[in-house]
Amino acid sequence: MKCCQCNSPKVSNGRIFNQIDYIAPAAYFRPNGLRTFAILDTNVRIKNIFYSCLDCGFVWGEIDPVKLKKVIIEKATDSTKERLDLNKKQ
Protein backbone atom coordinates (compact mmCIF):
# COMPACT_ATOMS: atom_id res chain seq x y z
CA MET A 1 0.00 0.00 0.00
CA LYS A 2 1.19 3.51 -0.83
CA CYS A 3 0.26 6.87 0.66
CA CYS A 4 -2.59 8.38 -1.34
CA GLN A 5 -1.23 11.88 -0.75
CA CYS A 6 2.53 11.59 -1.47
CA ASN A 7 2.79 8.05 -2.91
CA SER A 8 5.34 6.92 -0.29
CA PRO A 9 5.48 3.16 0.39
CA LYS A 10 6.27 3.82 4.09
CA VAL A 11 2.79 3.23 5.51
CA SER A 12 1.81 1.90 8.94
CA ASN A 13 -1.61 0.62 9.94
CA GLY A 14 -3.17 1.16 13.37
CA ARG A 15 -6.26 2.16 15.31
CA ILE A 16 -7.62 5.44 16.64
CA PHE A 17 -7.54 6.04 20.39
CA ASN A 18 -9.15 9.04 22.04
CA GLN A 19 -7.24 8.55 25.28
CA ILE A 20 -4.11 6.57 26.08
CA ASP A 21 -5.06 2.89 25.82
CA TYR A 22 -8.79 3.61 25.29
CA ILE A 23 -10.00 2.74 21.83
CA ALA A 24 -12.35 5.40 20.49
CA PRO A 25 -16.04 4.49 20.35
CA ALA A 26 -17.59 4.04 16.93
CA ALA A 27 -17.20 7.08 14.72
CA TYR A 28 -19.19 8.02 11.63
CA PHE A 29 -18.55 9.87 8.40
CA ARG A 30 -21.20 12.24 7.04
CA PRO A 31 -20.40 13.57 3.57
CA ASN A 32 -20.75 17.24 2.73
CA GLY A 33 -23.09 18.33 -0.04
CA LEU A 34 -26.29 16.88 1.40
CA ARG A 35 -29.66 18.61 1.06
CA THR A 36 -30.66 20.98 3.86
CA PHE A 37 -32.18 19.12 6.82
CA ALA A 38 -30.98 15.74 5.52
CA ILE A 39 -29.80 14.19 8.80
CA LEU A 40 -31.44 10.79 9.26
CA ASP A 41 -29.52 7.85 7.82
CA THR A 42 -26.64 10.02 6.62
CA ASN A 43 -23.86 8.63 8.82
CA VAL A 44 -21.56 5.91 7.53
CA ARG A 45 -19.63 4.00 10.20
CA ILE A 46 -15.85 4.31 9.99
CA LYS A 47 -13.93 1.07 10.48
CA ASN A 48 -11.33 1.49 13.24
CA ILE A 49 -8.49 0.47 10.97
CA PHE A 50 -6.42 3.41 9.82
CA TYR A 51 -3.26 3.97 7.87
CA SER A 52 -0.61 6.64 8.28
CA CYS A 53 2.26 7.76 6.10
CA LEU A 54 5.69 7.96 7.72
CA ASP A 55 6.82 10.61 5.24
CA CYS A 56 4.00 13.17 5.13
CA GLY A 57 1.80 12.26 8.14
CA PHE A 58 -1.35 11.74 6.09
CA VAL A 59 -3.89 9.48 7.87
CA TRP A 60 -6.72 7.65 6.13
CA GLY A 61 -9.32 4.99 6.88
CA GLU A 62 -12.14 3.01 5.32
CA ILE A 63 -15.94 2.98 5.26
CA ASP A 64 -18.54 0.91 3.40
CA PRO A 65 -18.61 2.41 -0.11
CA VAL A 66 -22.06 0.93 -0.84
CA LYS A 67 -23.54 2.73 2.18
CA LEU A 68 -21.74 5.98 1.29
CA LYS A 69 -23.02 5.85 -2.28
CA LYS A 70 -26.57 5.16 -1.00
CA VAL A 71 -26.39 8.25 1.28
CA ILE A 72 -25.20 10.43 -1.58
CA ILE A 73 -27.81 9.14 -4.04
CA GLU A 74 -30.68 9.51 -1.56
CA LYS A 75 -29.68 12.65 0.39
CA ALA A 76 -27.28 14.81 -1.61
CA THR A 77 -28.04 17.94 -3.59
CA ASP A 78 -28.30 17.64 -7.36
CA SER A 79 -25.00 19.52 -7.81
CA THR A 80 -23.20 17.09 -5.47
CA LYS A 81 -24.60 14.10 -7.33
CA GLU A 82 -23.64 15.65 -10.65
CA ARG A 83 -20.06 16.31 -9.44
CA LEU A 84 -19.79 12.67 -8.33
CA ASP A 85 -21.47 11.38 -11.51
CA LEU A 86 -24.36 9.85 -9.51
CA ASN A 87 -27.27 11.72 -11.07
CA LYS A 88 -28.41 8.87 -13.25
CA LYS A 89 -30.31 5.95 -11.76
CA GLN A 90 -27.75 3.25 -10.92
Ligand SMILES: [Zn+2]
Ligand atom coordinates in the same frame (compact mmCIF):
# COMPACT_ATOMS: atom_id res chain seq x y z
ZN1 LIG B 1 2.50 10.48 2.43
